[in-house]
Amino acid sequence: MSLAEQRTENDEQSAVSVIGLGQMGTRLAQAFLAAGYATTVWNRSPAKADALVAQGAVRAATAAAAVTAGPLVVVCLPDYATVHGVLGPVAAELRGRTLVNLTSGTPEEAADAADRAAGHGAAYLDGAAMSGTRLVGRPEALFVLSGSRAAFDTHQAVLRSLGNTVYLGADPALAPVYDTALFGLAWGALAGFYHSVALTRAAGVDPSAFAGVAAAHMQFVTSLMTEHARQAQEGSFPDDDGTVEVHRAAMEHLAHTGTAQGVGTEVPALFRSLLEQAAADGHGASGIASVIETIAKGARKD
Structure with a gap:
């Protein structure tokens, strides 16, 4: 040529x-x-x-x-x-x-x-x-x-x-699967953030100041995603990052704090219901990532 x-x-x-x-x-x-x-x-x-x-x-x-x-x-x-x-x-x-x-x-x-x-x-x-x-x-x-x-x-x-x-x-269906999954991920993270802003603002914290600390904290959260994805792949959920019961107790504290501050508790209520179901499924002493199995089990029932 x-x-x-x-x-x-x-x-x-x-x-x-x-x-x-x-x-x-x-x-x-x-x-x-x-x-x-x-x-x-x-x-x-x-x-x-x-x-x-x-x-x-x-x-x-x-x-x-x-x-x-x-x-x-x-x-x-x-x-x-x-x-x-x-x-x-x-x-x-x-x-x-x-x-x-x-x-x-x-x-x-x-x-x-x-x-x-x-x-x-x-x-x-x-x-x-x-x-x-x-x-x-x-x-x-x-x-x-x-x-x-x-x-x-x-x-x-x-x-x-x-x-x-x-x-x-090569499967063209993968893109929309990722699209919807990542949309759900973003909204899950944003829902938690919105509740956190409402909670801290009620205590007199400037939302921008909180956002700066939250953004730094998200580096730890994303590291958990990598580790917990590995656990889901292996089907083993060690309690290094806390058990379902430990996180359920923390969620009770979050809900109580929200009520005391006069803010809505819909977001922690959702998380608490997932943790309660995971405990009922026998994962109370398992690592927090075992909630994945509870969500997956629910999907198979539909």
């Missing part, structure tokens, strides 16, 4: 199309533009592309034009039904390209979308933006992706302009 041909191929590999220009889609396109990639954009409401065109994006007149503008097509739409509605009529144009679907949905929807893409000769990556819109384009923005490994490797440099892109595996 001549140098000129190689440059042409590199330029083509650097072209990306973004379909769907809501808050997230717009930030995706801006990140690609900021990284210097030729970016084509399309939205069902054409006016949403105006600001991006002013920033250097190319406006596609149709969805088909957006798909055929380059080898990488990134879709971010409200739901999978909308994705199929937009791409279905132009599916033949996807052949030989990579479709990256950053639309939130279920594992079943991701598997179905991957099958549809394969049926039209396209490589498929399902994904999720885990850090909201504010961090897109920065190294700390987390994106999880699963599906075609070859497609991920081919377009990794372009996708990396969005942030920390983590490849999870």
Whole structure:
């Protein structure tokens, strides 16, 4: 291959199309533009592309034009039904390209979308933006992706302009599994934080001052995640970090303190119910991570 041909191929590999220009889609396109990639954009409401065109994006007149503008097509739409509605009529144009679907949905929807893409000769990556819109384009923005490994490797440099892109595996359903699990993790942590802010504020503590101490404490909490994940993998729960009974007593103290301060006890009540069930399941003397088994047991009963 001549140098000129190689440059042409590199330029083509650097072209990306973004379909769907809501808050997230717009930030995706801006990140690609900021990284210097030729970016084509399309939205069902054409006016949403105006600001991006002013920033250097190319406006596609149709969805088909957006798909055929380059080898990488990134879709971010409200739901999978909308994705199929937009791409279905132009599916033949996807052949030989990579479709990256950053639309939130279920594992079943991701598997179905991957099958549809394969049926039209396209490589498929399902994904999720885990850090909201504010961090897109920065190294700390987390994106999880699963599906075609070859497609991920081919377009990794372009996708990396969005942030920390983590490849999870070949099963396209993995991305939505991680998406929902990490959402639950974030909300569990935030629920605890919100209760803590209410509790400390009632005692006259400035929320910003508390947040500084809480952020430092979270380093210890994240270290527990690593250790307790290992325990769950091995099915053994030593009491190094406290037993279920010890934590249940601490949760009683937290609930009592909240009541005394006049703040809601819904959050500690939830945690206390999990600890009580874990003790009833025979894990009272086990390490705190054995609560995982109680939660998993409940899921099997549904």
